[in-house]
Amino acid sequence: MFVMIGACRLELLQGDITRQQVNAVVNAANSELAGGGGVDGAIHRAGGPTLMSETRDKYPQGCPTGSAVATSAGLLPAKFVLHAVGPVWRGGQEGEPELLRSAFRTCLELAVEHHCDSVAFPAISTGVYGYPKDLAAEVALQTIHEFLLAHQQPQLVRMVLFDGGTYGAFARVLETMLA
Ligand code: AR6
Numbered sequence: 355m356f357v358m359i360g361a362c363r364l365e366l367l368q369g370d371i372t373r374q375q376v377n378a379v380v381n382a383a384n385s386e387l388a389g390g391g392g393v394d395g396a397i398h399r400a401g402g403p404t405l406m407s408e409t410r411d412k413y414p415q416g417c418p419t420g421s422a423v424a425t426s427a428g429l430l431p432a433k434f435v436l437h438a439v440g441p442v443w444r445g446g447q448e449g450e451p452e453l454l455r456s457a458f459r460t461c462l463e464l465a466v467e468h469h470c471d472s473v474a475f476p477a478i479s480t481g482v483y484g485y486p487k488d489l490a491a492e493v494a495l496q497t498i499h500e501f502l503l504a505h506q507q508p509q510l511v512r513m514v515l516f517d518g519g520t521y522g523a524f525a526r527v528l529e530t531m532l533a
Contacts, residue, residue, distance in 0.1 A: 440479030
């Protein structure tokens, strides 16, 4: 499903983030930028070893939770990877929503800064980091919606949801936002 926000398109798709033909794909990284499983593992496998060597060279200190950094995309069909660090879910009273919001917002700012017309996000924090999918969907979609209203770019923002359950959670939230 998709919605138009002015001239920009916000869409939900069930699929694999590594297969997206967009200018920038977002990685669900950790603050050490050390690689891992889930999206991170898939992106590094598909992108090849230059991704990790560039990350180590450019960002030896890693990246704080709630922020993101950009590298080139190696063998992926994108120009950039935006390595975002979402929060670990600890019950919701430790600033998780604001940190997740900030991770999404930083990626959108980086996408604009790097002249990306299209960007694909995974459901950051909803895997190993345990963020409830419906709550993560509210934060992600509200943040993207606000950014597109304010900036009218990137032209395409795609949320790529790996399984039907996550897609359903995001679709329900988007429908509620539109009602
Ligand atoms: N494409 C799209 N979504 C995917 C894919 C894929 N190929 N693979 C998994 N997902 P996670 P996190 C979904 O665990 O919670 C790593 O080890 C998955 O179903 O990748 O932010 C890092 O190194 C879930 O809905 O990211 C960190 O240490 C969502 O992507 C830590 O995990 C995010 O799951 C980050 O945890």
